[in-house]
Amino acid sequence: ALGRLYAPELTLTGNADAAVLLLPDRVLGGLGGDLLGALVAGGAFAAFLSTASGLTMAVAGVLTQDVLPSRGHLPARGVRHFRLGTVLAMAVPLAASVLVGSLPVADAVGLAFAVSASSFCPLLVLGIWWRRLTPPGAAAGMLVGGGAALVAVTATMAGLAGSGPLHALLAWPALWSVPLGFLTMVLVSLATPGRVPAGTAAVLARFHLPEELGAEAKA
Structure with a gap:
């Protein structure tokens, strides 16, 4: 509702995702709007990084233990295999993000x-x-x-x-x-x-x- 009230042009241009970052400046303006916008942006980046890192570690662990080949009777659980699993866990979402940018x-x-x-x-x-x-x-x-x-x-x-x-x-x-x-x-x-x-x-x-x-x- 606030986005339609203070930033109606975003609905027409298809950039509705930017409303969260633009609203602090549109509502408050000045230094207060800049500080609130920076706080919102920082919180968003922190949420992105924490979620992405947690999911990457979880997927890398699964790949390391259940997908990557093992040596003899020992499962592939070394640091080297975990790093490889991390690269694989990041490569697929990165490729998908390029395709659906x-x-x-x-x-x-x-x-x-x-x-x-x-x-x-x-x-x-x-x-x-x-x-x-x-x-x-x-x-x-x-x-x-x-x-x-x-x-x-x-x-x-x-x-x-x-x-x-x-x-x-x-x-x-x-x-x-x-x-x-x-x-x-x-x-x-x-x-x-x-x-x-x-x-x-x-x-x-x-x-x-x-x-x-x-x-x-x-x-």
Whole structure:
């Protein structure tokens, strides 16, 4: 609301992301506006750096332990492998940022959340509440739901979404990709009933029962 009131031209030019940085000067002006704008910019950069560094370390750790090759029976957990994992974890987002540099930040964040929701939301919900979920069903649901959302995101970033209902479906893929992930997990799990991990009932009982009953179920 403040952006439309004090910086209405940003809506017309498509630079709405700059409203946060321009509002302090437009509202207060003078030295106070400059100081508040600097504080907002500094906080934004601190948030960017902390989030990016944390995600980079997390992805690099996963790549080091689970993806990079090991030596004999020893996993690849040395400093050298971790540095390589860090480079790989930074290279992919950097390449993606170059390709989608013209996409507004708010839209890019929404599309990223759509892909992650399509992959992990069905897995988390069914993994916690449905005892018949199987590993093949979980993997298939993540691949189908996340893959469908990724295709929609790619089409949107490439400008292939067009207009009308097709644009709405591709620009906001979570509307249909999340249910697709759920449906795939359920159908594949029902088709592979013998793949339910042993001890699933006991684990779910520990999740949902009070601590005393959960301890008895574990015993």
